[in-house]
Amino acid sequence: MNDKQEMRALILSTFNNRYACKGYDPKKKVSAEDFKVIMEAARLSPSSMGLEPWKFILLNNKGIKERIKPFAWGAEASLAGASHFVLILARKPKDMKCDSEYVEYMMNDVQHFTDELRQTRKNKLKNFQKNDLKLMESERSFFDWACRQTYIPLANMLTAAALLGVDSTPMEGFNYDAVEKILVEEGILDTEHFGLSCMIAFGYKNREHRPKTRRCIEEVLEIID
Ligand SMILES: Cc1cc2nc3c(=O)[nH]c(=O)nc-3n(C[C@H](O)[C@H](O)[C@H](O)COP(=O)(O)O)c2cc1C
Numbered sequence: 512m513n514d515k516q517e518m519r520a521l522i523l524s525t526f527n528n529r530y531a532c533k534g535y536d537p538k539k540k541v542s543a544e545d546f547k548v549i550m551e552a553a554r555l556s557p558s559s560m561g562l563e564p565w566k567f568i569l570l571n572n573k574g575i576k577e578r579i580k581p582f583a584w585g586a587e588a589s590l591a592g593a594s595h596f597v598l599i600l601a602r603k604p605k606d607m608k609c610d611s612e613y614v615e616y617m618m619n620d621v622q623h624f625t626d627e628l629r630q631t632r633k634n635k636l637k638n639f640q641k642n643d644l645k646l647m648e649s650e651r652s653f654f655d656w657a658c659r660q661t662y663i664p665l666a667n668m669l670t671a672a673a674l675l676g677v678d679s680t681p682m683e684g685f686n687y688d689a690v691e692k693i694l695v696e697e698g699i700l701d702t703e704h705f706g707l708s709c710m711i712a713f714g715y716k717n718r719e720h721r722p723k724t725r726r727c728i729e730e731v732l733e734i735i736d
Pocket residue numbers: 529530531532533584585586680681682683684685723724
């Protein structure tokens with residue numbers, strides 16, 4: 512087999528063998544090295560205009576996990592037994608609007624754009640947000656734009672974990688208001704700048720995964736010549 516064939520086989524086996532884990536062995540821990548790589552997959556994810564509208568919180572605190580549990584039906588197994596439990600936050604419109612301090616920080620301190628290029632990019636961002644995406648119509652659609660982008664690091668973390676043989680679960684099965692209220696009370700969430708988007712857990716399974724079911728390629732891919 513040549514390198515390309517091996518790479519194709521690796522990609523396919525990784526995706527075929529990645530499952531949403533529904534039960535974790537609490538005794539098995541993900542190594543610090545593996546978790547570091549998984550977080551790098553998140554950090555290096557692409558985002559619209561490179562604005563990285565996310566933050567990740569590794570929640571180790573048992574008390575806070577217990578408080579969240581009653582309001583997170585989709586995360587029960589993960590909260591009980593996963594080695595690592597991560598909250599994915601998305602930036603609020605206050606930060607994502609073209610004239611925000613955060614956008615200025617990103618374009619200046621992170622992306623190192625010149626004054627002139629920053630102004631051009633901000634004008635482009637304003638037009639894109641207002642006329643193309645029509646985000647100005649509601650704060651909710653603005654926040655949803657940031658949330659949508661957090662699903663890219665979510666997916667990359669799932670794939671990185673699968674490549675490392677680590678089981679994982681993506682989650683949005685929780686009551687957002689109730690969980691956010693707890694995070695605010697615990698001093699974890701500043702709702703002026705962030706909202707909760709989704710969650711992800713890592714660990715090692717304590718039962719067999721449910722067999723994978725997917726529609727066939729002909730059903731999901733349409734080719735227009
Ligand atoms: C955005 C998203 C949210 C999900 N939320 C949950 C959840 O809250 N709890 C859970 O156990 N699984 C959750 N899942 C996992 C799905 O149920 C699972 O990916 C799907 O059934 C396909 O199974 P597979 O991932 O094992 O192939 C979620 C998946 C995605 C992509």
